[in-house]
Amino acid sequence: MVATFCGELFSLIGLWGVFLLWAGLLSGPLIYFGRHRARWELFELSVFIFPFWSWAVCCVINDNGKSLSNLAVELITLVLCVPLAALVRVLVGHPAWRWRVSAAMIGVLTLLAVCLWAFIPGLPE
Numbered sequence: 001m002v003a004t005f006c007g008e009l010f011s012l013i014g015l016w017g018v019f020l021l022w023a024g025l026l027s028g029p030l031i032y033f034g035r036h037r038a039r040w041e042l043f044e045l046s047v048f049i050f051p052f053w054s055w056a057v058c059c060v061i062n063d064n065g066k067s068l069s070n071l072a073v074e075l076i077t078l079v080l081c082v083p084l085a086a087l088v089r090v091l092v093g094h095p096a097w098r099w100r101v102s103a104a105m106i107g108v109l110t111l112l113a114v115c116l117w118a119f120i121p122g123l124p125e
Contacts, residue, residue, distance in 0.1 A: 038092075
């Protein structure tokens with residue numbers, strides 16, 4: 001039981017590294033070039049934590065017969081939505097909306113992560 005949990009945990013940490021790498025590479029230019037329009041705050045880095053780990057916890061609790069195809073589809077969708085959220089944040093760069101838009105984007109991505117797990121059926125390998 002403990003060995004299985006440790007194996008899953010190390011696998012999830014590795015997947016999180018892949019998620020961080022790709023989401024960071026795709027979001028980096030938007031964050032860098034949009035820094036004058038949207039002033040970024042430290043708490044906005046949680047967009048790299050909450051969506052992935054909420055999805056990962058759902059997968060660990062119940063995998064519903066999902067395969068590696070599900071892992072790829074769900075993770076790629078989540079990775080592609082992070083730069084989309086950064087783009088929305090840059091486009092709505094007005095200072096009065098900064099905190100609201102940031103919190104909404106983090107919440108929407110976390111909800112999307114749970115919905116990806118819940119609504120995508122088991123795919124064939």
